[in-house]
Amino acid sequence: MTERIMSHPVLGNLILKEKVTFTFDEQVFEGYEGESLAAALLAQGIRTLRLHEETGQPRGIYCNIGHCFECRVNVNGLEGERACLTPISDGMVVKSGQTLPTSVRDWRKNLEQ
Amino acid sequence: MNNKVIIIGAGPAGLSAAITLAEKNIAVLVIDEYLYAGGRLLGQLYEEKPGTWWNGIVESERLLERAKSLEVEFLLQTSVSDLEKVDQTWLIHTTKGIFRTRHLLLATGAAESPFPIPGWTLPGVMSVGAAQVMTNVHRVKPGKRGVIIGVNVLSSAIAMELQLAGVQVAAITLPHANLLTKGNSNPLEVMNSLLHVAHMAPSPLVKIGSKLMKNDFMKKLGINFYPKNGVKMWDIPIMLRKAVVEIVGKDEVEGVILATINTDGSIVKGSEKRIKADFVCIAGGLYPLAELASLAGCPFHYIEQLGGFIPLHNEQMETNLEGLYVAGNITGIEGAKVALAQGKVAALTISQRLNAGASQHDIKLAIQDVEKTRATAHIQFHPDILAGRQQMKQIWAESVVPLATH
Structure with a gap:
């Protein structure tokens, strides 16, 4: 479990904005208006944002500034949104990416059996 | 729309350029992908001398306030996906539509390897x-x-x-x-x-x-x-x-x-x-984030001391493509203070092109300020940064590439 840095020796105390709620894979989470989705989830211990489309391996943030697209999730029905660049808002519906069908490979695997 | 200078990147180079341009009464639009202005300056925090901290968040806010007070327009949370030149105009394709300008500054910074x-x-x-x-x-x-x-x-x-x-x-x-x-x-x-x-x-x-x-x-x-x-x-x-x-x-x-x-x-x-x-x-180190310069058609040179492939540019921050300028880490990996100083050079060069009251002398002073800032930098990313800068200067001088007319 990670946590928020409420006080900091140089940056001072954390000033929090208005609390909002959003869902991530149907589970309700709290965060602060305008903060990044990646930060809001990490503050509550959520590191896995999606499963790799093909292998199903877990993935989370990598670069945190929009370059790598590792944190892509579905936000309010839009696919491929970067959690690190998405400000959260009240009532936002977020879904993690799941494994996609790999029909050719599955067909070949079934053939081999 | 065409008479507005567009800057891509709201980091130290972009912000300082925007402020310098706006101080000369030139309309500016700054486009950036991130949630807040400041770029990589936002996260910086180090003690310059005992008791004096360089706080990137405070610096970013200060720059943003100054830019806003000069009516610089900001378009944050906006990604740029393509650049093209039609006649004399740069078309900037973004997630919020296409923007046009005669003078475009790329201040896209760096990425991590x-x-x-x-x-x-x-x-x-x-x-x-x-x-x-x-x-x-x-x-x-x-x-x-x-x-x-x-x-x-x-x-x-x-x-x-x-x-x-x-x-x-x-x-x-x-x-x-x-x-x-x-x-x-x-x-x-x-x-x-x-x-x-x-x-x-x-x-x-x-x-x-x-x-x-x-x-x-x-x-x-x-x-x-x-x-x-x-x-x-x-x-x-x-x-x-x-x-x-x-x-x-x-x-x-x-x-x-x-x-x-x-x-x-x-x-x-x-x-x-x-x-x-x-x-x-x-932590694999930083390299210049220069895809947009590549899309625009800039020639590139690999200069290790500058952190990788660098778009050809001169000391005045001009590329060899008309109306396209660069500043900050896209020109080589250095600290935020150097980027700030480079942003000013780029802005003065643009205002000179626009006949908005920047003399060659102003530009020269701004270039000297970049050199001074570099010499006194607290953090140096490559020990031979000067050699890298010199190499680019040399390449520019020897370059016979005329201003491309696309």
């Missing part, structure tokens, strides 16, 4: 810059106890910042040598580059040590006698004789496998040991 290491896709593995942004900007701890892979200026500075925020850094260590890690896994090369951050270390031992290590023989000696468990800087063990061979964990990071390495970077068989960590930072 990763080290692909077994286990690096596990949630909890992030770039060292990601940990910095989480900690200083979002104020969320990246984890409780981390290992930083990659010993360089950036990773040393961020390790200190993590420590400051109460996040434990178990070790800063090397990546295991592979085809992609190059010099980053060679203790001697790393030691060489590390000597340039030693002045930042509060420990007099490290400072004195760095003075003793000026020549190659001493450096080799230093590596041979380098304690296997590292030297502590800001109380964090810096391990030049250990390398991470694997990041381990089931669904998230649970630790790393550390091994002792020889002076040439090869592993001492049987020395592998597992240590606990809930996050891992990969």
Whole structure:
């Protein structure tokens, strides 16, 4: 479990904005208006944002500034949104990416059996 | 719309350029992908001299306030996907539509190179810059106890910042040598580059040590006698004789496998040991983020001292494409203060083109200010930065490429 840095020796105390709620894979989470989705989830211990489309391996943030697209999730029905660049808002519906069908490979695997 | 100067990137270079242009009553639009203005300046935090901190958030806010008071327009959370030139006009394709300008400044900054290491896709593995942004900007701890892979200026500075925020850094260590890690896994090369951050270390031992290590023989000696468990800087063990061979964990990071390495970077068989960590930072160094210059058609040159492939440009921050300018880390990896100074040069060059009251003398002074800032920089990313800048100057001078007319 990670946590928020409420006080900091140089940056001072954390000033929090208005609390909002959003869902991530149907589970309700709290965060602060305008903060990044990646930060809001990490503050509550959520590191896995999606499963790799093909292998199903877990993935989370990598670069945190929009370059790598590792944190892509579905936000309010839009696919491929970067959690690190998405400000959260009240009532936002977020879904993690799941494994996609790999029909050719599955067909070949079934053939081999 | 055409008479507005457009700047891509709201980091130190972009903001300083926007302010300089607006001060000359030139309309400016700044486009940036991130949630806030400031770019990579946002996360920066270091002590310049005892008691005086360079606080990136405060600096960013100050610049943003100044720009806003001069009516600079900002379009944040907007990604640029393409550039094209039609007649004399640059078309900027973004997620919020197409924008047009005669004068376009690319201030897109830098990106981090990763080290692909077994286990690096596990949630909890992030770039060292990601940990910095989480900690200083979002104020969320990246984890409780981390290992930083990659010993360089950036990773040393961020390790200190993590420590400051109460996040434990178990070790800063090397990546295991592979085809992609190059010099980053060679203790001697790393030691060489590390000597340039030693002045930042509060420990007099490290400072004195760095003075003793000026020549190659001493450096080799230093590596041979380098304690296997590292030297502590800001109380964090810096391990030049250990390398991470694997990041381990089931669904998230649970630790790393550390091994002792020889002076040439090869592993001492049987020395592998597992240590606990809930996050891992990969610090492969910075390179200029220059895709847009590439799309525009700029010629590129590889200059190691500047951090990679650099779009051809001159000291006035012009590319060889008419109406296209560059400033900040896209021209070479340096600190935020150099980027600020470069942004001003670019803006003065643009205002001269627009006949908006910038003389050649103003530009010359601004270029001198870049050089002065570089000479007194607190953090230097490459020890031979000057040689790199000189090389680009040379290439420009020798370049026979006429202004491209697309």
